[in-house]
Amino acid sequence: MTDTVFDAAELAAVVDEREADITGRSKRIWLVRDDLCVVKLIPSLRSFTYDRDELVDETGPLRLDFYEKAAARLSAAGVECAFRTRLGPDSYLADYRPPPPFEVIVKNVATGSTTRKYPGLFQEGEPLPRPVVKFDFRVDPEDQPIGEDYLRVLDLPVEEMRSQALIVNDVLRKWLDPLVLWDFCVIFGFSADGRISLISEVSQDCMRLRHPDGSSLDKDLFRTGASTDELIAGWKRAFDEL
Template sequence: MTEIKKELLYTGKAKDVYKVDGEDDKVIIKFRDDITALDGGRKDTLSKKGAYNALISAKLFEVLEEHGVATQYIKLVEPDQMLSKSLDMIPLEVICRNIATGSLLRKYPFHKNQKLEPPVMQFDYKNDVYHDPMLNDSIITALEIATQEQLDKIREITHVINKVLSKFLIDKGLILVDFKIEFGFDKDGKLVLGDEISPDTTRLWDAETLDNFDKDIFRKGEEGVVDAYHKVVNLVLTDEEKDKWNVEKI
């Protein structure tokens, strides 16, 4: 693409970030086909996975923007590439849980598939050296990762995100079990939702069968990850959007 400088700003586990030629406040986020789990203990490359995650993330960001949630998303420029606002990211993973599953069952005496009302919210330190430990407000403020006012605002926005996406997804036949999101500050210092919201960062269950349509399939060592992500694309995108990006020929 002519608007992307061949200068790679950042490489993550499944995404690359590029500088946009002539626009310092924008970046291109390229979703790769790489997939990891179990703290990097399991890795693979799955064809089409990156494009499916980008398409899903773009759609969910658009839904959130329509409901007043500020995101870094601007538009898709390719099925696997998202033009976004450049953010100064906060090194926090914000996890919102509606149903008890996964690590919550391993660490705490919740019942399997217990509905969590109100949702459980936690903050993890995004730091590979320390293996992303859970943080409380006191540690966050002591480390100067965020202020208490910023944490309160993050919680408020996350509850809105949960409400909006839970409603949108259940109407598509999917239960939003839990999700991980990240925030940053734009050039004006505004708190903005960033990163992605996709089957890599959420748990999505079929509303009738409770089958997984997310990265848990890969965590369990099972087949069908890309097929599951493809199904989510078909459920959340409109026919017009699928035709625009030629989803069936990606």
């Protein structure tokens, strides 16, 4: 297998031939080379705050529809993305970068953990005067905010991660307009030579996205008790605006 030519059928078959090497909250990963993997999305929806955890089959392909388009936009803007090519409705080929147990969150609007953890500082839905970047330690049952100096002690390039997250924010906001991107989370990995790469999925499963009329087009529908049909309709509605 070379760096530029892949047998899509052969790669897609890996999913059926053996157990995944890595199983996470929302995806399974098969390593096909030290730096290459096949990813299959798990159609899981999870909310710690609202104590809701379900499988909704239709969300897998919708997530990948969104991610495929977002990765193309981000790559064109110079953001290195792990995504390579789609292999099936809910599977794709990606560069493999070992994920650190930290995620980067960008908030354009005060919502979610901002108003829940810091009551009284901001009003729910209040636009922030500039994007806020924060880091969370990924741990069950709920991710926890972590001070940046802890990341520096671990020799992680905090400023580069912050800069890349803000570039991702700019690209997504321009692409999604007139939809309003309230916030999102991403995970960065690093190649053997130290290059930073966006390794996480970019979809409505990991962001808050609002229609100009204020209605939710993301996982908040699930968090607040929407039915499966309402959730799928909301996610599909986002594509009508793009």
